[in-house]
Structures are given as C-alpha cells and as structure tokens.
Amino acid sequence: MSPRYERPVIVRHALGGADKFGAANAVRPMRDFEGVSIAELVAAHGSPLFLFSERLLRQRVRELRSQLSRRFDDFVVAWSYKTNYLGAICEVMHQEGSWAEVVSGMELEKALGAGVPGARILFNGPAKSAGDLEVAFRTGVHVHVDHLDELEFAERVAERLGLRPQVGLRVHIGDLPVQQWDRFGFTLDNGSADQAVRRLLRRGVLELTALHCHIGTFVLDPAAYRHEARALARFLRRLEREHGVRIDSLDLGGGFASHNTLHQQYLPGEELTPSLGQYVEQLADGLDEGLEGAPPPRIVLETGRAMVDDAAILVATVLANKRLADGRRGVVLDAGVNILPTAWWYRHDVFPAQEPRGLAEPTVFFGPLCMNIDVVREALMFAPLEAGERVVIGHVGAYNVTQWMQFITLRPNVVLVSERGEHAVIRRAETVATLLQQEEVPPWLRR
Amino acid sequence: MSSDSSRLRQLAVSESGFVFDPLTGHTFTVNAAGLAVLAGLKAGLDVDAIAVGLGASFEVEGGEDVRRDVDDFVLRLREHGLVK
Ligand SMILES: Cc1ncc(COP(=O)(O)O)c(C=O)c1O
Numbered sequence: 229m230s231p232r233y234e235r236p237v238i239v240r241h242a243l244g245g246a247d248k249f250g251a252a253n254a255v256r257p258m259r260d261f262e263g264v265s266i267a268e269l270v271a272a273h274g275s276p277l278f279l280f281s282e283r284l285l286r287q288r289v290r291e292l293r294s295q296l297s298r299r300f301d302d303f304v305v306a307w308s309y310k311t312n313y314l315g316a317i318c319e320v321m322h323q324e325g326s327w328a329e330v331v332s333g334m335e336l337e338k339a340l341g342a343g344v345p346g347a348r349i350l351f352n353g354p355a356k357s358a359g360d361l362e363v364a365f366r367t368g369v370h371v372h373v374d375h376l377d378e379l380e381f382a383e384r385v386a387e388r389l390g391l392r393p394q395v396g397l398r399v400h401i402g403d404l405p406v407q408q409w410d411r412f413g414f415t416l417d418n419g420s421a422d423q424a425v426r427r428l429l430r431r432g433v434l435e436l437t438a439l440h441c442h443i444g445t446f447v448l449d450p451a452a453y454r455h456e457a458r459a460l461a462r463f464l465r466r467l468e469r470e471h472g473v474r475i476d477s478l479d480l481g482g483g484f485a486s487h488n489t490l491h492q493q494y495l496p497g498e499e500l501t502p503s504l505g506q507y508v509e510q511l512a513d514g515l516d517e518g519l520e521g522a523p524p525p526r527i528v529l530e531t532g533r534a535m536v537d538d539a540a541i542l543v544a545t546v547l548a549n550k551r552l553a554d555g556r557r558g559v560v561l562d563a564g565v566n567i568l569p570t571a572w573w574y575r576h577d578v579f580p581a582q583e584p585r586g587l588a589e590p591t592v593f594f595g596p597l598c599m600n601i602d603v604v605r606e607a608l609m610f611a612p613l614e615a616g617e618r619v620v621i622g623h624v625g626a627y628n629v630t631q632w633m634q635f636i637t638l639r640p641n642v643v644l645v646s647e648r649g650e651h652a653v654i655r656r657a658e659t660v661a662t663l664l665q666q667e668e669v670p671p672w673l674r675r
Numbered sequence: 676m677s678s679d680s681s682r683l684r685q686l687a688v689s690e691s692g693f694v695f696d697p698l699t700g701h702t703f704t705v706n707a708a709g710l711a712v713l714a715g716l717k718a719g720l721d722v723d724a725i726a727v728g729l730g731a732s733f734e735v736e737g738g739e740d741v742r743r744d745v746d747d748f749v750l751r752l753r754e755h756g757l758v759k
Pocket residue numbers: 308311329352353442444445446481482483484530531532533534626
C-alpha cells in the first residue's frame with residue numbers, strides 16, 4: 229500500500245536551537261486533560277471549550293500558602309476576583325482559605341452573595357461609589373482608600389452610618405524595577421501619602437490599620453517585591469514613630485507571573501518565570517530589612533494570575549487552512565481574541581490535540597473574527613492540521629473569562645474537571661436567546 | 676508552469692529529505708511529497724505531470740487538491756530562492 233498523501237512541504241532550518249517559533253515545544257500533543265480525553269470533553273461540551281483543572285488550582289494556592297508559612301506566622305492570601313470571578317473558581321479558592329479581593333461594586337456584591345464574610349473581603353479600586361462604601365462599611369469589609377476624594381467620600385459615609393471603620397491606604401512606590409502603575413494610590417516619595425495620613429488622623433472618622441500596594445502585573449523580577457516590602461515596612465515604622473499609628477496589616481498586592489510568555493519576552497515562560505518561593509523570599513527579606521526587628525504585621529497577598537493561569541486550557545477546532553501572502557500557513561480556529569484577549573499579551577503555547585502527522589512549518593493561528601487583530605498565535609512551528617482537528621491553547625485561566633467579549637460569536641462553555649475526572653459546566657455557553665434577553669425594541673419600532 | 680531546473684540541480688538532496696543549498700549555505704527539510712516534487716522539477720516535468728505522479732505514488736483521499744498543493748510548494752521554493 230502506498231503511503232498516505234501529505235501536502236509537499238519545505239522548511240528552512242533556522243540557526244541555533246530555540247528560535248522565535250518555539251520549535252521545541254510545539255510538537256508534543258495533548259490528548260487529555262486531568263486524565264479525561266479532550267475528544268470526550270468536546271463531545272460533551274462543544275468547541276471552543278475552556279477547561280479548568282481543580283487539582284492545579286488547589287495545588288497553586290497550597291504552594292503559595294506553604295511558601296508564605298515558611299517565612300510568616302500571620303498571612304492572608306486573597307483571591308483577586310477580577311482575574312476570574314466564576315463562582316466555582318472562587319469557591320475553590322475560598323475552600324483553600326483565600327479571602328476575596330474585589331475592585332468594584334459588582335465584585336463586592338458577588339463575593340458577599342457567595343457567602344464570603346465582609347471581614348474576609350478586601351475592597352480596592354479607584355471607583356468606589358458612596359453606595360459601595362456603605363455596603364462595605366456595614367458588612368465589615370476592609371476598604372483600601374485610593375485617593376483623596378475617596379477618603380472624603382468614605383468619611384462622609386462613615387459619619388452618616390455612625391461607624392468608625394478600619395481602613396487601609398493604597399500607596400504607590402516610585403523607583404521600582406517594574407513598569408510603573410502610578411495611577412493608583414497615594415505616592416510615598418512625594419509626600420502625598422503622608423498628607424493623606426495626616427488628614428485621615430485629623431478628621432478621626434476612619435481608623436487607619438492597613439497599607440496596601442500593588443506594583444503591577446506579570447512582574448518577572450522578584451527583587452521588585454523586596455523593594456516594595458522594604459519601602460512599605462519603613463513607611464509603617466515611620467507612621468508609628470511620627471503619629472503613633474499602629475498598622476497591623478501590610479498588603480503587597482498581586483503581580484506574580486504565570487508560566488505564560490509575554491510577546492516581548494525571548495525565553496519561554498516555562499524557563500523564565502520565577503517560582504512562588506522566589507517571590508516570597510524576596511518580599512520576606514525586604515520586609516525584614518524595612519522592619520529592623522519591629523514585630524511583623526499580618527502579610528496579605530492578592531495574587532491572581534499566578535494562581536489560575538496555568539490551571540486552564542482552551543480547546544479550539546480548526547476551521548480551515550490558508551496560505552498567507554508571505555508564505556506562512558494560516559490556520560483559522562473557532563476561538564479568537566474575542567474569548568482569548570490574553571493573546572494580545574502572550575505568545576500562548578499551542579499544542580495539537582491529536583498525534584501530529586507530517587512536517588512542521590511556520591504557522592499562524594487566527595480566530596474567527598473578520599478583523600486583522602484576531603491573531604491567537606503568531607509564528608509557531610506546527611505540523612499540518614486538517615479542518616475538524618483540534619488544538620489546545622495553554623495557560624488561559626487568568627483574565628480571559630472576565631475580559632472576553634461577545635462579538636460576532638457567542639461565548640462558549642467553561643468546564644471544571646475534578647481530580648476524579650468528573651466534569652461540569654461552570655459557566656453555560658451563551659445562545660442567541662441569552663443576547664435577546666437583554667435587548668428591547670422600543671414600542672414605536674414594533675410591527 | 677516550467678521552472679528553471681539548473682538552480683535545482685545544484686542542490687544536494689538526501690533521500691531522507693535533507694536539502695543543502697551550496698550557493699547560500701542554507702539547509703532545509705522536505706517531506707516525502709516535497710521530495711517527489713523536487714525530483715519531478717529536476718527532471719523538467721511540469722506541475723500537472725508532477726501532481727499526477729504524486730497521486731500515483733501516494734494514497735490521496737478525496738478532497739485534497741494535489742495540483743494546488745504543488746503550485747503552493749513551487750511558490751515556497753521560489754521564496755527560498757531555489758527556483759527562479
Ligand atoms: C489591586 C490589585 N490586586 C491584585 C491584582 C492581581 O494581579 P495579578 O493577577 O497580576 O496577580 C490586581 C490586578 O491588576 C490589582 O489591580
């Protein structure tokens with residue numbers, strides 16, 4: 229019998245090993261997820277399909293807690309809701325002892341609605357309404373004040389309620405080896421943090437008990453946390469010295485990197501991303517340096533991405549192959565940046581979901597949108613794919629199912645797979661009926 | 676489409692699909708079908724004849740457009756400077 233036909237392909241060898249196509253990791257197929265066959269999961273739940281591993285989620289939180297417990301007696305891990313606020317994901321996080329970190333009235337309502345006690349909720353963000361603050365103060369939520377106007381709103385709300393809530397201040401530290409997030413909080417270096425403290429103490433309506441800082445996201449240099457912790461600890465001591473204020477909680481925010489690879493990054497995330505232990509070491513060292521023997525406050529982290537990103541994959545189906553003007557092969561998938569906005573940040577790993585056949589060649593993966601920007605993955609060495617075959621996109625757990633958009637298509641099922649291989653939909657796929665439910669046609673247009 | 680096979684004849688092509696271009700020092704890999712197309716081009720066959728040959732030596736399932744694939748492949752060769 230003659231060999232099976234496969235399109236003629238020629239591939240030029242690049243110099244050196246790891247090139248921008250990431251040739252090394254492109255070939256291993258991923259046929260199952262948590263011991264369940266991907267074909268079976270797609271047959272049950274459709275394509276595209278987000279799959280979350282309960283085991284990996286729990287494992288990451290436990291790893292972070294175990295690293296923290298080596299250096300701290302009193303610490304809190306808070307689940308950054310915006311990273312992924314599906315109820316089932318939050319439930320896993322809360323079962324693992326995580327508090328909730330919310331940044332909007334909607335997230336606050338979601339956390340309270342899920343039964344998280346206010347005392348285990350941290351409320352950040354630059355846009356808290358008077359209504360949000362009222363709910364927060366009534367339920368004992370920890371509010372981190374972002375700016376002076378908000379300080380004033382918070383005082384007014386507290387006065388109206390006749391309460392004296394404990395609050396934190398978000399501060400911003402200049403001079404860190406990361407891209408600056410200076411839009412948020414009171415700047416330490418120019419005195420505006422001091423000004424806010426003085427004002428808060430003078431009015432005496434709120435009680436200052438916490439400091440908060442979030443230095444950025446996907447921070448690849450763990451030393452940034454050493455600087456952050458040291459600066460916060462020094463500020464804490466100065467507040468004690470100068471104002472007699474006792475700060476009992478230091479919240480260092482989120483920002484640890486997942487094992488994804490940024491577009492501008494040369495080495496793959498699997499090699500470059502620091503371990504959770506490395507981050508914790510650095511921040512604990514910085515804290516020691518800043519405290520100089522003073523008793524340590526409670527340490528809070530709001531780690532998002534690094535907890536959930538690596539615990540999920542997106543399965544997509546090949547719709548078509550096309551040849552691009554520059555000679556590369558284009559593969560059109562049923563999943564695009566509409567449901568995978570992180571493709572704008574990352575060079576996501578893409579694996580075949582079946583045994584690859586034939587010679588790999590430079591391939592670009594597109595989504596189904598009629599837009600130039602709908603590129604799921606640029607430049608990857610990939611074996612031929614037939615329409616109907618599947619690919620797996622890795623590390624998709626963070627921010628996608630909160631930032632996705634419903635454009636042209638409908639958002640697909642999101643499924644959680646348990647350690648025992650059970651699988652259940654945790655967010656149902658949308659239908660046209662879902663959309664129509666939100667719409668109205670005004671009476672004068674009705675026929 | 677006929678292509679200038681003199682350039683192709685300079686290439687060192689191994690049976691396993693390893694291709695060396697002595698003019699540029701570039702190396703390539705081709706798959707079995709690509710190897711067959713290279714051989715056809717070297718022998719001066721046109722694209723139609725090569726496509727028929729491929730159909731005979733490989734098991735082609737319905738739906739695959741071999742002729743289009745060969746055109747496509749020749750285009751790649753041109754981009755790599757292996758045919759004019
Ligand atoms: C205040 C705050 N905390 C925590 C996070 C979570 O960050 P990450 O997902 O990078 O850990 C964010 C995200 O930007 C944030 O703004």
